[in-house]
Amino acid sequence: MEIKVKSQSLLKGIGPGAVLVLGHFEGDGLSAEGVQVDKACDGIIRKTLDANLFSGKFLTHTLLQTNHASLPHILLLGLGPAREITPNKIRQALGIAATTIRETGLSRFFIAPHAVRLATRISISDIVQAMVEGVLLALYQFNLYKTDRKETKEIKEVCLIVPPKDKTAGVERAVLQGEQIANAVNMARDLCTLPANVLTPTRLVEEANRLADAHPAIRVSVLERAEAQQLGMGAFVGVAQGSNEPPKFIVIDYQGARGKPVALVGKSVTFDTGGISIKPSENMEQMKYDMSGGAAVLGAMKVAAQMQLPLHIVGILPATDNMPSGHAIHPGDIVTTLSGKTVEVINTDAEGRLCLADAITYALRYKPHTIIDLATLTGACTVALGHQAMALFSNDPKLEGEIQKASEATGERVWPLPLWDEYFDQIKSDVADLKNTGGRPAGSITAALFLKQFAKDVAWAHLDIAGVAWNSGKPQPYNPKGSTGAGVRLLVRYLMNLVKP
Ligand code: BES
Ligand code: MN
Ligand code: ZN
Numbered sequence: 001m002e003i004k005v006k007s008q009s010l011l012k013g014i015g016p017g018a019v020l021v022l023g024h025f026e027g028d029g030l031s032a033e034g035v036q037v038d039k040a041c042d043g044i045i046r047k048t049l050d051a052n053l054f055s056g057k058f059l060t061h062t063l064l065q066t067n068h069a070s071l072p073h074i075l076l077l078g079l080g081p082a083r084e085i086t087p088n089k090i091r092q093a094l095g096i097a098a099t100t101i102r103e104t105g106l107s108r109f110f111i112a113p114h115a116v117r118l119a120t121r122i123s124i125s126d127i128v129q130a131m132v133e134g135v136l137l138a139l140y141q142f143n144l145y146k147t148d149r150k151e152t153k154e155i156k157e158v159c160l161i162v163p164p165k166d167k168t169a170g171v172e173r174a175v176l177q178g179e180q181i182a183n184a185v186n187m188a189r190d191l192c193t194l195p196a197n198v199l200t201p202t203r204l205v206e207e208a209n210r211l212a213d214a215h216p217a218i219r220v221s222v223l224e225r226a227e228a229q230q231l232g233m234g235a236f237v238g239v240a241q242g243s244n245e246p247p248k249f250i251v252i253d254y255q256g257a258r259g260k261p262v263a264l265v266g267k268s269v270t271f272d273t274g275g276i277s278i279k280p281s282e283n284m285e286q287m288k289y290d291m292s293g294g295a296a297v298l299g300a301m302k303v304a305a306q307m308q309l310p311l312h313i314v315g316i317l318p319a320t321d322n323m324p325s326g327h328a329i330h331p332g333d334i335v336t337t338l339s340g341k342t343v344e345v346i347n348t349d350a351e352g353r354l355c356l357a358d359a360i361t362y363a364l365r366y367k368p369h370t371i372i373d374l375a376t377l378t379g380a381c382t383v384a385l386g387h388q389a390m391a392l393f394s395n396d397p398k399l400e401g402e403i404q405k406a407s408e409a410t411g412e413r414v415w416p417l418p419l420w421d422e423y424f425d426q427i428k429s430d431v432a433d434l435k436n437t438g439g440r441p442a443g444s445i446t447a448a449l450f451l452k453q454f455a456k457d458v459a460w461a462h463l464d465i466a467g468v469a470w471n472s473g474k475p476q477p478y479n480p481k482g483s484t485g486a487g488v489r490l491l492v493r494y495l496m497n498l499v500k501p
Contacts, residue, residue, distance in 0.1 A: 013070030088411025095138030132178025242328025268294030275348030296487030380443025
């Protein structure tokens with residue numbers, strides 16, 4: 001699909017069969033663009049508004065057919081009240097527009113971001129970037145394994161029509177960044193959607209190597225099972241020991257600058273059966289997405305490299321699957337982590353924190369100024385926050401604020417949960433330093449508190465993305481069913497803000 005920026009009259013259209021998308025704020029009159037188009041099309045828009053067939057209510061839309069040769073189709077797109085508009089609402093609205101138009105079988109559309117701009121205080125670049133992201137995220141489809149690809153409906157061209165003064169390098173950059181970010185989210189979605197027989201730890205290494213091949217500033221190193229064992233990663237190796245699939249401890253080092261890095265750690269369990277503490281069969285197939293944290297880290301680092309951000313970033317993906325077998329870890333086993341702390345494994349299904357414990361300790365070797373981990377860590381997180389937000393935990397208020405700021409800019413919601421010392425009693429073991437589960441109460445918090453022990457005194461944040469990584473319900477404006485690629489946009493924004501606060 002091609003996204004272009006043009007400076008021309010809307011009335012010229014962009015060629016046969018194209019749809020003009022006309023954003024409309026609820027309760028406002030027609031925009032200048034609306035008036036101009038309405039006049040050229042025999043007042044069809046006013047008639048529609050006057051007949052109360054369209055009000056501009058957020059995410060509603062009406063497709064009109066006109067007699068105008070270069071403006072045959074107009075999609076009125078509801079943006080809600082102008083004072084309530086945000087970049088995320090623009091992203092959502094454009095997602096709805098793109099999928100609606102694709103559904104009709106039409107393949108090209110154009111829009112004037114400027115018309116949205118005039119009614120809001122959002123910059124033209126932010127509007128353009130949100131529009132591009134909304135379109136590309138919403139149109140995502142995964143059909144690698146559909147052998148009869150009869151699906152011919154496809155959006156081929158999107159054109160942003162701006163006044164000459166807005167056809168700037170800044171706007172062109174906004175298009176490019178929107179494309180880079182959305183494509184990285186879509187890459188993460190692909191990885192999460194690929195089944196566990198394809199997306200193995202070995203395949204994750206290949207994906208990391210692909211990044212390194214494309215970007216000289218990226219180096220990838222991998223610890224094999226024996227090396228991880230030798231180093232003392234008893235927790236990670238303990239999780240991996242039930243599987244015949246070789247685990248890979250993947251380190252991706254992006255040196256866009258010298259100095260202390262930010263470490264991004266992503267849970268990369270390529271399939272979570274639960275191990276000996278096996279999960280029920282119902283919905284177990286979804287556990288292929290238990291590497292969503294790792295996918296988010298890969299996606300964010302890809303964008304960082306494309307944007308050549310002047311940062312040092314170390315990505316760590318402890319990749320393994322979690323299988324029951326004759327050599328699987330038992331409940332009750334005690335493992336010694338890379339940190340030296342011992343852990344009693346109460347439940348082999350609490351494997352994520354075991355992998356992350358060793359990954360966070362390994363991250364400390366790089367003397368990071370910050371560690372952020374992302375993980376589909378607990379079902380309890382979905383109980384607490386549902387599918388609307390990731391849980392945010394941190395030992396550092398400043399970092400917490402930075403992540404909240406990135407969250408507000410991207411619409412990837414985070415919500416803070418506490419790490420009070422009193423919860424620690426729940427993960428004290430009678431026989432080891434820690435145990436890997438804290439019982440049912442506050443399951444996400446005790447999991448986070450477990451991880452906190454390994455970050456020592458480094459500024460650290462943990463994002464539990466269990467509730468947001470997969471959309472198993474209705475398609476959302478820019479999240480179709482399936483993997484959402486959660487975390488990529490949030491991380492990219494956080495990294496960009498490190499460069500330009
Ligand atoms: N990967 C799961 C958490 C999960 C569940 C993510 C559902 C997404 C959807 C994790 O490894 C797990 O099994 N956690 C256990 C922990 C428990 C045994 C303390 C859980 O949440 O049940
Ligand atoms: Mn598990
Ligand atoms: Zn898991």
